[in-house]
Amino acid sequence: MRKLNARGLPDWSENQELQNHASPHPAEPAIRVLTGYGRIVPKKSPQQGFIFRLIAFLAHLQLIYLVKSAKHWRLFLILYVFFKGAVALGIITAVAFVTHFPLLFPPLGPSAFILFNTPMSPNASPKNVILSHTVAALSGLTALHLLVLIFPEAHLSNPQILSWPRVAVIGLAMGLTGALILALRCPHPPAAATALIVALGYFETPIKVLGLLLALVLLVLQAFLFNRILGGMPYPLWKCDPKIARDYGELAGIGDETSSFWQRLTIKVFQRR
Numbered sequence: 001m002r003k004l005n006a007r008g009l010p011d012w013s014e015n016q017e018l019q020n021h022a023s024p025h026p027a028e029p030a031i032r033v034l035t036g037y038g039r040i041v042p043k044k045s046p047q048q049g050f051i052f053r054l055i056a057f058l059a060h061l062q063l064i065y066l067v068k069s070a071k072h073w074r075l076f077l078i079l080y081v082f083f084k085g086a087v088a089l090g091i092i093t094a095v096a097f098v099t100h101f102p103l104l105f106p107p108l109g110p111s112a113f114i115l116f117n118t119p120m121s122p123n124a125s126p127k128n129v130i131l132s133h134t135v136a137a138l139s140g141l142t143a144l145h146l147l148v149l150i151f152p153e154a155h156l157s158n159p160q161i162l163s164w165p166r167v168a169v170i171g172l173a174m175g176l177t178g179a180l181i182l183a184l185r186c187p188h189p190p191a192a193a194t195a196l197i198v199a200l201g202y203f204e205t206p207i208k209v210l211g212l213l214l215a216l217v218l219l220v221l222q223a224f225l226f227n228r229i230l231g232g233m234p235y236p237l238w239k240c241d242p243k244i245a246r247d248y249g250e251l252a253g254i255g256d257e258t259s260s261f262w263q264r265l266t267i268k269v270f271q272r273r
Helices: 013-022 048-057 063-069 073-099 108-117 125-150 164-184 191-199 207-231 242-252 257-272
Strands: 031-035 040-042
Touching: 073 108, 073 191, 073 207, 108 125, 108 207, 125 164, 125 191, 164 191
Parallel strands: none
Antiparallel strands: 031 040
């Protein structure tokens, strides 16, 4: 029967003395391993391993870490845009050269700039890039073929000929592109250049439209790999999340607080006038 202390409660001091006698040294938090020679050696933590240290070193080279911690973060952003833009367009150019498939189009340049300069903005999401260029190409083809039926003698398939029917084609293509992009909520400014190029008659065969779409998919895949792995950012698989984009400032196309203040002040001044 267990003894009672002065307060009439069970006395556990004997158990405590036994525990102290059984283990005279307090337990250490380090993990120990019993070797074959009877020696107990501390086991290394996973954080001390080579793989962990390598991953930590590479993580410190990611763009998001440099932007948040480095003093001259804008310099790293400039180098990032330069390197990724050169590599992305270089790969597409190399694929076009090897396969002899039309993959190079002027709108790819500004699209690549947006994808790597403001990767977390809605304009840089895969949905906006792919849908907007597709809508622009289809709008340009629709306007071109419609006016060809109305003015068959205008030679609208020849990009070198500028006439009043050509003016109508360009206007209709740009109008359709803007309306459909707003309706689908996928704004991406470089898509307007795609509509203009198609309306001018440079996409005379469907194979070029297919080449544009393949080039866009290749560009978006590179943006996903670069922005996720080397950038360390949660670049979306398809659609941008505005709540996440707000936390990335200029990487999401959002200016600093000072510029936002002056922009708001300018708007108020012009509203008063």
